Amino acid sequence: MPWDRNQMAERAAQELEDGMYVNLGIGIPTLVANYVGDKDITLQSENGMLGMGPFPFEGEEDPDLINAGKQTITEMDRTAYFDSAQSFGMIRGGKIAAAILGAMEVAENGDLANWMIPGKLVKGMGGAMDLVAGVGRVVVVMDHTNKHGASKVLKECTLPLTGAGVVDLIISNLGVLEVVEGGLRIVETAPDVTEDDIRAATEATIL
Amino acid sequence: MKKIYANATEALDGLLRDDMLIAAGGFGLCGIPERLLEAIKESGVKDLTFASNNAGVDDFGIGILLQTRQVKKMMSSYVGENDEFMRQYLAGELEIEFNPQGTLAERMRAGGCGIPGFYTKTGVGTQVAEGKELKDFDGETYVLEEGIFADLSIVKAWKADETGNAIFRKTARNFNPPAAMCGKVCVMEVEEIVPTGSLDPDHIHLPGIYVHRLIQGEHEKRIEQRTVRQKEGA
Numbered sequence: 001m002p003w004d005r006n007q008m009a010e011r012a013a014q015e016l017e018d019g020m021y022v023n024l025g026i027g028i029p030t031l032v033a034n035y036v037g038d039k040d041i042t043l044q045s046e047n048g049m050l051g052m053g054p055f056p057f058e059g060e061e062d063p064d065l066i067n068a069g070k071q072t073i074t075e076m077d078r079t080a081y082f083d084s085a086q087s088f089g090m091i092r093g094g095k096i097a098a099a100i101l102g103a104m105e106v107a108e109n110g111d112l113a114n115w116m117i118p119g120k121l122v123k124g125m126g127g128a129m130d131l132v133a134g135v136g137r138v139v140v141v142m143d144h145t146n147k148h149g150a151s152k153v154l155k156e157c158t159l160p161l162t163g164a165g166v167v168d169l170i171i172s173n174l175g176v177l178e179v180v181e182g183g184l185r186i187v188e189t190a191p192d193v194t195e196d197d198i199r200a201a202t203e204a205t206i207l
Numbered sequence: 208m209k210k211i212y213a214n215a216t217e218a219l220d221g222l223l224r225d226d227m228l229i230a231a232g233g234f235g236l237c238g239i240p241e242r243l244l245e246a247i248k249e250s251g252v253k254d255l256t257f258a259s260n261n262a263g264v265d266d267f268g269i270g271i272l273l274q275t276r277q278v279k280k281m282m283s284s285y286v287g288e289n290d291e292f293m294r295q296y297l298a299g300e301l302e303i304e305f306n307p308q309g310t311l312a313e314r315m316r317a318g319g320c321g322i323p324g325f326y327t328k329t330g331v332g333t334q335v336a337e338g339k340e341l342k343d344f345d346g347e348t349y350v351l352e353e354g355i356f357a358d359l360s361i362v363k364a365w366k367a368d369e370t371g372n373a374i375f376r377k378t379a380r381n382f383n384p385p386a387a388m389c390g391k392v393c394v395m396e397v398e399e400i401v402p403t404g405s406l407d408p409d410h411i412h413l414p415g416i417y418v419h420r421l422i423q424g425e426h427e428k429r430i431e432q433r434t435v436r437q438k439e440g441a
Contacts (some may be wrong), residue, residue, distance in 0.1 A: 021306040060435075064237060065378055066237050073434075085315065092328065094311055124287065125284060129309075130310065163332065
């Protein structure tokens with residue numbers, strides 16, 4: 001059976017190692033925080049915070065304390081605040097070990113598209129281009145196919161890129177694929193999903 | 208050296224003109240210069256270009272200047288929360304220059320530091336790099352981005368002393384320091400002006416050298432996405 005959202009997040013959490021500073025995107029990536037277990041992980045929020053805590057209890061919301069999705073959050077003992085230039089300095093400077101984020105399309109060479117669809121409303125890239133260009137490792141978590149059944153794992157992206165050759169690992173509902181020289185390599189399949197199932201749902205070259 | 212003004216309108220007196228570039232602090236609705244944006248609206252100045260990460264919501268933040276059609280162009284990274292913005296944008300009435308968020312922050316910081324351009328990996332191989340100079344360093348390709356030199360900076364801090372030494376609170380700091388740095392003139396609004404000497408010099412986030420005019424104001428501090436968790440057993 002393919003993984004559901006929470007199972008994909010749980011699998012993505014396995015990619016995190018003790019001591020890492022990590023940036024989690026909006027959507028399924030946010031759920032990854034629920035599965036880090038005993039690992040000592042520090043979450044970065046690119047609007048200017050390391051050590052992001054959980055949502056506040058009702059009545060304890062602070063308008064001066066939000067995450068990059070503009071949601072109210074809390075601080076932790078280890079929390080540090082800084083301005084946006086320093087925040088992206090640590091991202092661009094390669095200090096953040098990993099980013100886990102969603103995607104519309106990923107190509108076999110690691111190209112990533114997740115910020116705009118031509119002809120549709122364009123809201124902007126936010127910090128996604130900086131993150132994928134700067135962090136140590138980029139892990140994409142997404143459904144393997146779109147709602148029409150077409151593959152989102154392609155030979156070449158059709159949508160405008162967020163970053164060129166930036167993706168290291170794809171965790172989809174069908175399994176885990178690594179971006180390597182010449183294409184993608186299947187690392188793992190979801191329970192009862194075969195490698196052939198993944199190949200059938202993938203346009204990209206699988207080695 | 209008198210930096211303290213009675214209100215936002217007085218603090219902006221003589222600084223506003225049509226067709227100017229204003230750098231504004233804030234992320235979403237967090238840490239935005241509420242009083243100064245209202246005073247700019249009341250001034251009626253128009254054809255403004257804003258370097259600001261976001262464009263507010265319909266009735267708050269920069270959104271209030273979109274309603275009155277005072278904004279010509281936005282330099283932003285994300286503008287998704289504003290219906291009026293989208294309407295004007297799709298109708299071709301409003302220009303937008305999308306900047307990756309970190310590139311926007313660094314463009315402000317660079318401008319404030321007298322750096323007219325810098326190379327970054329961000330956006331290489333994407334639309335953002337089209338038409339810009341590329342250069343290889345150590346086998347990796349970078350794109351040239353330009354510093355922002357704004358006519359005016361409007362920012363919000365938590366506390367400042369009478370000389371403008373400022374402290375921000377939590378994630379309300381965000382774009383405020385880089386935005387403050389990149390303007391020819393910077394006007395700052397704070398929740399509290401405290402006597403000079405009462406802030407620990409080691410705790411200053413933004414030195415007063417960057418702040419030319421200062422006001423104390425009341426702030427609504429609206430929350431954009433109120434998210435909470437349940438107490439266990441509740």
